[in-house]
Every structure is written in structure tokens, then in C-alpha cells.
Amino acid sequence: MTNSSRERKVRGSQIRSSRKNKRQQQSQRREDKSLDRLEKQREQSEQRTTTELDDQFIPEEQPFVETEVVKQTKDRMARWLDVERPVHLVGPTGCGKTALAMHVAHERDRPVVWINGDAELTTSDLVGEYAEKERISERDKYIHNVVKSKDIIRDRWVDNPLTLAVREGAILVYNEFSRTKPVANNVLLSVFEEGVLELPGQHGKSRYVDVHPDFRAILTSNSVEYAGVHEPQDALLDRLIGIYMDFYDHDTEVEIVCSHVDNISTERAESVVKLMSELRERLDIDVGTRAAIMAAEGIEPIDNPDRSTIAAICVDVLASKVAQHSEVQTLRDEVEAVIENI
Numbered sequence: 347m348t349n350s351s352r353e354r355k356v357r358g359s360q361i362r363s364s365r366k367n368k369r370q371q372q373s374q375r376r377e378d379k380s381l382d383r384l385e386k387q388r389e390q391s392e393q394r395t396t397t398e399l400d401d402q403f404i405p406e407e408q409p410f411v412e413t414e415v416v417k418q419t420k421d422r423m424a425r426w427l428d429v430e431r432p433v434h435l436v437g438p439t440g441c442g443k444t445a446l447a448m449h450v451a452h453e454r455d456r457p458v459v460w461i462n463g464d465a466e467l468t469t470s471d472l473v474g475e476y477a478e479k480e481r482i483s484e485r486d487k488y489i490h491n492v493v494k495s496k497d498i499i500r501d502r503w504v505d506n507p508l509t510l511a512v513r514e515g516a517i518l519v520y521n522e523f524s525r526t527k528p529v530a531n532n533v534l535l536s537v538f539e540e541g542v543l544e545l546p547g548q549h550g551k552s553r554y555v556d557v558h559p560d561f562r563a564i565l566t567s568n569s570v571e572y573a574g575v576h577e578p579q580d581a582l583l584d585r586l587i588g589i590y591m592d593f594y595d596h597d598t599e600v601e602i603v604c605s606h607v608d609n610i611s612t613e614r615a616e617s618v619v620k621l622m623s624e625l626r627e628r629l630d631i632d633v634g635t636r637a638a639i640m641a642a643e644g645i646e647p648i649d650n651p652d653r654s655t656i657a658a659i660c661v662d663v664l665a666s667k668v669a670q671h672s673e674v675q676t677l678r679d680e681v682e683a684v685i686e687n688i
């Protein structure tokens with residue numbers, strides 16, 4: 347083989363090997379680019395979840411009074427949550443279910459996700475839906491001055507509160523869950539039993555979300571409505587630990603009223619709580635702790651309220667609960683009779 351032909355052969359193989367290196371470099375660059383893109387998408391989805399968790403509505407935590415009576419119920423709830431059983435607080439309006447649920451949830455030092463039960467709530471309201479358009483633009487400049495652009499517009503799945511809570515191991519507080527139609531709550535069955543949430547709108551393996559080990563659920567329902575509006579399916583009730591609450595004892599309610607009403611004296615809080623407890627026994631409407639707080643808010647600013655003023659304030663606090671205007675006079679008579687006897 348002449349020198350020049352050997353040189354050409356060597357150069358040829360050099361050219362071939364440099365082309366091969368170039369192709370390898372290009373495919374490496376493409377691979378790196380797609381890895382970067384996937385990494386960025388993963389980070390964005392993580393940020394989205396955290397943001398979405400932060401965006402969730404959560405009632406701000408109120409001052410919380412923990413007497414021995416409150417602590418007993420709180421510890422009962424904590425025991426069941428520790429063994430990963432969902433807790434269902436049942437009790438009359440204004441007895442303290444939500445305040446206790448939120449306090450126990452916050453004490454577990456996990457994010458808290460809040461859902462308000464409602465007859466209009468659907469499964470997708472709970473788990474999520476394809477609710478947003480997402481544009482992914484890819485601009486590749488393999489060749490200098492030539493831009494290859496590709497816009498992909500696709501529906502983006504948006505997780506709703508239940509999915510967020512399940513994915514992130516949050517404490518779900520599902521207030522008045524029995525107001526939601528049972529069919530919408532069906533997704534809870536596999537969450538509480540098999541530890542899997544099924545997303546009906548999703549396909550393939552993204553249809554199932556493993557329940558995070560720190561996920562817990564506290565459901566509340568109003569004892570009167572609970573028996574009425576939408577009878578939850580037995581399969582769901584079978585998975586819940588039921589804790590019935592009633593109105594707190596006198597001392598606890600006095601402390602609660604003092605924690606909510608600035609500047610009220612303990613003596614005045616005592617008399618308001620005593621009056622509202624008497625009305626609770628006498629009237630066939632729920633007279634809750636909230637009513638005692640509201641009555642105390644109305645009475646506190648008045649230096650020496652007379653009986654008729656106190657009666658008028660109590661009637662204002664309770665009148666919304668009577669169906670007809672004609673019943674307000676009866677309510678007033680009952681209130682005045684109780685005030686007379688205290």
C-alpha cells in the first residue's frame with residue numbers, strides 16, 4: 347500500500363471515527379437535554395404539589411382550650427390515628443368537633459388539608475381533574491441559526507384536596523362529610539382499607555396513588571344531619587372509628603368563652619354559660635358553645651345589662667334557628683322564663 351493511500355485510509359478512518367464521536371456527542375447532548383427536561387418537569391410537579399398544598403384553604407387555628415375533658419377525647423383520637431384508623435367525630439352543632447379536629451390535625455406536625463362536605467361535591471372535586479392546558483415548547487438548535495420548535499399543548503391533571511393529602515401524607519379534615527353524596531365518597535373506601543387512591547379520570551399506572559404512610563383522616567358530621575341528609579354507605583362507616591361528642595362541661599365552656607371574648611370576666615362568662623346551658627336543656631334547638639360565645643360577645647360590652655337586654659341578646663343569638671317569625675315570641679318567652687329562674 348503506497349504511503350499516500352495509507353495516509354488517505356488513516357485519514358478516512360480518522361474522519362469516520364470523528365463523525366462517530368460527533369454522532370455520539372450529539373446523541374449524548376440529546377440525552378442530557380431530555381434528562382434535564384424531565385428533571386425540570388419533576389421539580390415543577392413537586393413545586394406544584396407543595397404550592398397546591400399551600401394554596402389549600404385551611405381554617406386558621408383558633409385559640410384552643412384543653413381541659414381534662416377535652417384532653418380525654420383528644421387522646422382517644424390520637425390513639426386511633428396512631429394505628430392509622432380514620433376517626434369520625436359525631437356531635438351536635440357547635441359542640442366543638444371542628445376545633446378539636448383541627449387542633450389534633452395540627453398537633454401531628456404534618457400539612458393539614460381541609461374539605462367541606464357538600465351535596466354538590468363530586469368525586470373529581472375530591473380527587474382532581476384535567477383542569478388546565480399546559481404548553482410545552484421545545485426549541486432545538488442542532489444546526490446554527492436553524493431553530494426547530496415544537497409546541498405541545500396538553501391537558502394537565504390538577505390534584506384536588508384528597509389526592510394532595512394522600513400523596514403528601516397530610517392530615518385530612520373532612521368537615522360534615524355526610525353532606526356529600528355517598529357515591530362521591532366512594533373513593534375513600536380503598537384509601538382507608540387497601541391504602542390506594544384510585545383517580546377515575548387518570549389512565550395507566552397514574553390511575554393509582556399509594557397512600558403516603560403519614561396520611562391520616564378526621565371526618566366530622568353533625569349528629570342530627572348525619573342521621574338525615576345522605577346516609578353514608580355502610581362500607582365507609584365500617585372503616586371509621588366513631589367518637590360521639592356532646593357539649594362540653596360547664597368549666598370547659600367557661601374557659602372557651604373566656605378564650606374567645608376579650609376582657610370578659612370569668613364571673614360574667616360563668617353566668618352566660620349557665621344561662622345558655624339552661625336554654626340548651628329547655629329548648630328543642632341546639633344551643634352550642636358557639637351560641638355561648640356569641641351571647642358573651644353581645645353582653646360583655648354592656649356595663650350592667652338588665653334582664654330584658656340579656657333576653658334580647660339571647661333571642662338574637664338563637665332566632666336564626668327557629669323556622670318562623672311567629673316562633674320568635676315563644677323563644678323570647680322561654681328565654682325570659684329561664685332568666686327569671688337563674
Ligand SMILES: Nc1ncnc2c1ncn2[C@@H]1O[C@H](COP(=O)(O)OP(=O)(O)OP(=O)(O)O)[C@@H](O)[C@H]1O
Binds near residue numbers: 408437602
Ligand atoms: N377546645 C376549644 N377551645 C377553644 N375554642 C373552642 C374549643 N372547642 C370549640 N371551640 C369554639 O366553639 C365554637 C364551636 O366549635 P366548632 O365550630 O368546632 O363546633 P362544631 O361542632 O364543629 O360546629 P358545627 O357543627 O357548626 O361545625 C367555635 O367558635 C370554636 O372555636
